[in-house]
Amino acid sequence: EAQVTQNPRYLITVTGKKLTVTCSQNMNHEYMSWYRQDPGLGLRQIYYSMNVEVTDKGDVPEGYKVSRKEKRNFPLILESPSPNQTSLYFCASSFKGASQPQHFGDGTRLSIL
Amino acid sequence: DAKTTQPNSMESNEEEPVHLPCNHSTISGTDYIHWYRQLPSQGPEYVIHGLTSNVNNRMASLAIAEDRKSSTLILHRATLRDAAVYYCILRGMIYNQGGKLIFGQGTELSVKP
Numbered sequence: 480e481a482q483v484t485q486n487p488r489y490l491i492t493v494t495g496k497k498l499t500v501t502c503s504q505n506m507n508h509e510y511m512s513w514y515r516q517d518p519g520l521g522l523r524q525i526y527y528s529m530n531v532e533v534t535d536k537g538d539v540p541e542g543y544k545v546s547r548k549e550k551r552n553f554p555l556i557l558e559s560p561s562p563n564q565t566s567l568y569f570c571a572s573s574f575k576g577a578s579q580p581q582h583f584g585d586g587t588r589l590s591i592l
Numbered sequence: 593d594a595k596t597t598q599p600n601s602m603e604s605n606e607e608e609p610v611h612l613p614c615n616h617s618t619i620s621g622t623d624y625i626h627w628y629r630q631l632p633s634q635g636p637e638y639v640i641h642g643l644t645s646n647v648n649n650r651m652a653s654l655a656i657a658e659d660r661k662s663s664t665l666i667l668h669r670a671t672l673r674d675a676a677v678y679y680c681i682l683r684g685m686i687y688n689q690g691g692k693l694i695f696g697q698g699t700e701l702s703v704k705p
Contacts (some may be wrong), residue, residue, distance in 0.1 A: 480673070483635075502612065503649050513688045521695050521697050521698050522679070522695050523695070524695075569635050569636070571635075571636075576626050577622065577623070577683045577684055578641060578643070578683075580626070580638035581626075581628075581636075581638060582638070582640065583635035583636045583637070584635055585634065586634075586635050
């Protein structure tokens with residue numbers, strides 16, 4: 480089944496403790512992206528990747544890192560999480576090109592205390 | 593950057609048509625108009641997209657104004673399962689081959705039995 484898989488689905492952690500949220504897709508998509516969703520703000524793009532070893536900032540990249548060493552994986556790294564990064568995170572993937580629909584994961588709810 | 597504007601909320605009765613508007617007055621000639629919806633506790637789901645012509649699929653229809661400065665998502669017969677937040681998104685070739693997405697605030701659609 481074609482899907483985007485995020486792990487973990489839920490995480491409660493403390494300020495400053497490095498964490499990684501994994502994202503994997505099985506559709507051979509070139510494009511992958513991370514979003515965060517906060518009440519009243521909709522979805523905002525954090526980082527995206529057009530292909531392996533190619534990443535670029537979205538609208539809210541501060542405090543986050545990404546890497547794209549393999550086509551199927553696009554982990555989101557919070558080196559020193561802070562409470563303002565408490566949010567619902569979504570990973571998405573698609574084929575390259577403006578007409579391509581994106582497939583979203585089920586979300587990861589992070590709480591940073 | 594091109595932005596979209598949508599009403600915050602709309603109401604519909606079950607089995608009646610619903611017209612969800614989106615304004616995108618600064619759209620560029622290469623921007624595709626995508627619509628996604630997000631059901632409670634789920635990731636966004638692709639609905640439909642178009643460039644210049646009206647589009648139909650099994651989920652909905654997309655009507656695009658001749659000047660492309662606005663579009664309307666049409667649900668022909670709303671069901672209770674269509675209650676969701678609907679996002680109008682521009683995906684442009686000028687933004688690194690579709691990498692950067694501009695989200696609207698979304699319209700929360702409620703459907704009354």
